[in-house]
Amino acid sequence: MSFKAQESLSEQIAQHLARQIIRGEMLAGDRIQELRIAGELEVSRGSVREALLILERRHLIDILPRRGAVVKDMSEAHVRSLYELAQVLLGLVVRKAIKVMAEDDMDPFILSIQQLQHCADERDMDGFFEQSFRFLELAYPFSRNPFVEDIMANLQPAIQRAYYMALHLDPDECKECLSFFKAIIETIFRRDVRSALEIIREFAEHQSSLVQESIVRARQIEAAWGARRKK
């Protein structure tokens, strides 16, 4: 029993740290010191260690032999791989949803879209961000596939990190996202698998490029800055 309780504590610590990484309050390469976190949160080092293993599994940190835990780099390859996989899994979710969803099942999604619309109108980016993943979490169970649900739960923090970045890169990105969510719901209504998969592919490629381009730009700025300092 104490074991279970501890697992849930490390899950809480993991979520606390994940939030900071997702929101860019901790940056790629930042070290995460077990001892400091344990002190700050008043928890045991063992719980922090377990939390770090959870975060490693969720692709938010690397645990390196001598350096310990560091926030994972967001390389272009990382982002490309992430959206490529998310596209395929979301495709499976929507294909299954089209098979199994009844008309009543759509109500929470329509409500969710209304809330997304509201957040977009109010330029409430944090609200929009939270609501986007509530929408997706509503969808996963319709895959009727516990493996997919499990993978999505573990993959979601890494997706959130990229998605958060995308929303803050371009003020119009939330409109793109909103159109995506609306289009997906429409294709599920029409039971149009082919269009659904196409919409998912287009959106994943669009957002993947957006985030990748900003990574390239950041690297160029950093390099220019480095060159200037050398002068």
Added chain:
Amino acid sequence: MSFKAQESLSEQIAQHLARQIIRGEMLAGDRIQELRIAGELEVSRGSVREALLILERRHLIDILPRRGAVVKDMSEAHVRSLYELAQVLLGLVVRKAIKVMAEDDMDPFILSIQQLQHCADERDMDGFFEQSFRFLELAYPFSRNPFVEDIMANLQPAIQRAYYMALHLDPDECKECLSFFKAIIETIFRRDVRSALEIIREFAEHQSSLVQESIVRARQIEAAWGARRKK
């Protein structure tokens, strides 16, 4: 450092137990007692506990509130979900492989097919089983996607459990598998994405049905046996 060493020990314990579950030496519903395993393997209870968490993550056991660790049930839904996901992920691997593979990269696969053929000719089921997953493990890196590689590594034990069952259900199943591996390599050679995806779909559906049917049969036999005993 001791942490890493311990992680590797629990990984070894996990693989030891996984092997028994995959080969049906431990059956669905069997309890796995921490204390007994720790005694048998002369390791700490903590290491066994970590190994059980690894096995839970790999979908081979369930950790239940009061009953502890039990070997996961192989329901039809479990098998269907497993092959459905494997199909989609293997599709991604092969699509990427067709893009990135050079002709030289094919050599290990051709060698692997020769070994599979040899095992099939000799009716060496254990060899065939091992070689099948060596073939797949050769393929995963061509996804050029660390997320997919990671998921496949965690999913593989559950796939192995079903695959092992399939090979022992039907003496001709290894011929089916061999044809599948050959056909996949041929489509990669021809860079024929569409046929590759179709071949993966057909094979996944075929093997999924084979395993599911045997589960249904086993349940019917069990029920008939129960009814007979009641008389």
